[in-house]
Amino acid sequence: MELNVNSPAYYKDHYGIDDEVYSFFQKAYVFFLNKEYSDTLKIVGIVPIVAPKKLYDSGDWKESVRLIDGNNCAIVSLRINFEEYHNADSTGKIALTKDVVLRALRKIKLKVDFDYEAFKRDLDAVI
Numbered sequence: 279m280e281l282n283v284n285s286p287a288y289y290k291d292h293y294g295i296d297d298e299v300y301s302f303f304q305k306a307y308v309f310f311l312n313k314e315y316s317d318t319l320k321i322v323g324i325v326p327i328v329a330p331k332k333l334y335d336s337g338d339w340k341e342s343v344r345l346i347d348g349n350n351c352a353i354v355s356l357r358i359n360f361e362e363y364h365n366a367d368s369t370g371k372i373a374l375t376k377d378v379v380l381r382a383l384r385k386i387k388l389k390v391d392f393d394y395e396a397f398k399r400d401l402d403a404v405i
Contacts, residue, residue: 280321281310283379286358288339289328298368299375306404313400315393319386321351326378328363343385352390354382376401 283303285295314320327339334357344353356378363374380398387394 279310279313279315279319281307281379282321282323283307283375284323284325286326286328286363286375287355288333289360289363293364296368296371299371302372302404303375306401309404310400315397316391318349319345319352319390319392322383322386323351323353324379324382325353325355326375327355327357328360329357330360343382343389345386345389349390352382352386354385356382356385 281303283306285300327341329339333339339357340355341357342353342355345351346353358374358378363371366374379401383392383394383397386392
């Protein structure tokens with residue numbers, strides 16, 4: 279499965295990219311390439327959204343879950359609390375992003391057959 283976790287929308291444009299977070303999810307991408315959790319779902323793209331609450335409240339940066347290409351690909355955008363992310367060190371930012379990945383996969387599991395528990399165990403194994 280291809281697991282593509284983007285750098286946080288909004289946040290990266292205003293505060294840059296945390297190299298340790300980027301590196302962790304590059305390792306995760308390689309780690310998951312030879313793993314399968316679904317007969318149909320092969321590609322998962324996740325866009326964490328880290329923006330101030332006022333932007334969420336104004337309707338900007340909405341969460342979404344889309345399945346395309348016959349459920350072969352999922353694209354998920356989910357929010358992360360801005361203050362928590364901004365005040366966290368790199369380890370904390372990785373943990374918050376891992377949490378958003380798991381939330382995204384739980385939402386996907388509601389729409390397609392997906393072995394969430396196996397995925398979760400494997401995500402915990404990425405170092």
